[in-house]
Amino acid sequence: MGILLFVLTVMDLIKTTFSSNGGGKITNAVSKGVWKLFFAASGKNGKSGLLSYAGPAVLISVLLVWIIGLWSGLFLMLLSDKNSIVNSSTLAVTTPLEKLYYAGFTLSTLGVGDYKATTDAWRIITSLAAFSGLAFITASITYFVPVLSAVGLQSKLSLYISGMGKTPQQLLLNSWNGKDFSNFFDNVSDLCQMLMQHTMNHHSYPVIHYFHNNQVKLAIAPAIVLLDEAYHLLKHTTAKDELKMEMLQTSLDTYLETMQESFLKNATAHSNAPTPDLAQLQKQGLLTESTEQVKRVFQQEQKDRRQLLTALLEKDGWSWEQVYSSGG
Structure with a gap:
């Protein structure tokens, strides 16, 4: 049982910290449990300040x-062996509590030395455990650095x-210059780059999904939904840049596919998406079709x-009110 538990933990740790294909099963289960x-x-x-502590709590819990x-x-x-460890001074057989203490300082590489292994086999096991x-x-502590960097990108993308x-x-109205949407399309390359990087970060560091920001302008779910809705409205307007539209569609589709595979499996939406108000776009003559x-x-x-x-909004504590907040 000891070997099995040790190996399972090592495998989960390696899968989470060294793999680019997501966290291990133990890590994912702990992360979801803490978030719930x-x-x-x-x-x-989603506006609750308590959720802001969920991400750090997930990292600490996993560690x-x-x-x-x-x-x-x-x-x-x-x-498993009564005589595996003895007192260095008296050579007395150790109690279970003393073995627990020995296991702890061995893994932490403190090397206290008040207890020692009795045989070559236990000495080798001790050395392997110390390494x-x-x-x-x-590795688990240094794993925090790229995770926090990915969280920073997430907030940057949301604010952008x-x-x-x-x-x-x-x-769309802010991007319209009277002739076309060049003000928007000039930013599409940067948007796509950040969105694809954010999507790849989700593959490598799934725990970033549980880092929640209770400010709407910094929350990733409302921002992605806002961008997706704007993209689909843009499909019905004039003066489109087809290449940039294709880039944006690919980036959004890839992100949503990642969410569906990882965090929205069997997710059910508990409300209906509103129909966007098209009056302002129609008034400006931007629509190529009837409302x-x-x-x-x-x-x-x-x-x-x-x-x-x-479902993406609801899973993060938000609703369509945050997307169409100004009566859109």
């Missing part, structure tokens, strides 16, 4: 689980999008996609 506790305690309200797993695994191995503690606990407009309609045709596309052709967007 915070989400329930906050009343599923503790790894330490406990390695420590417990080595302790169980030592416990494992040095390598894996150090929300700074272009508070609603999808406002984003009835555009609304029908959003209500029917985009129904499944918008249900996914609704």
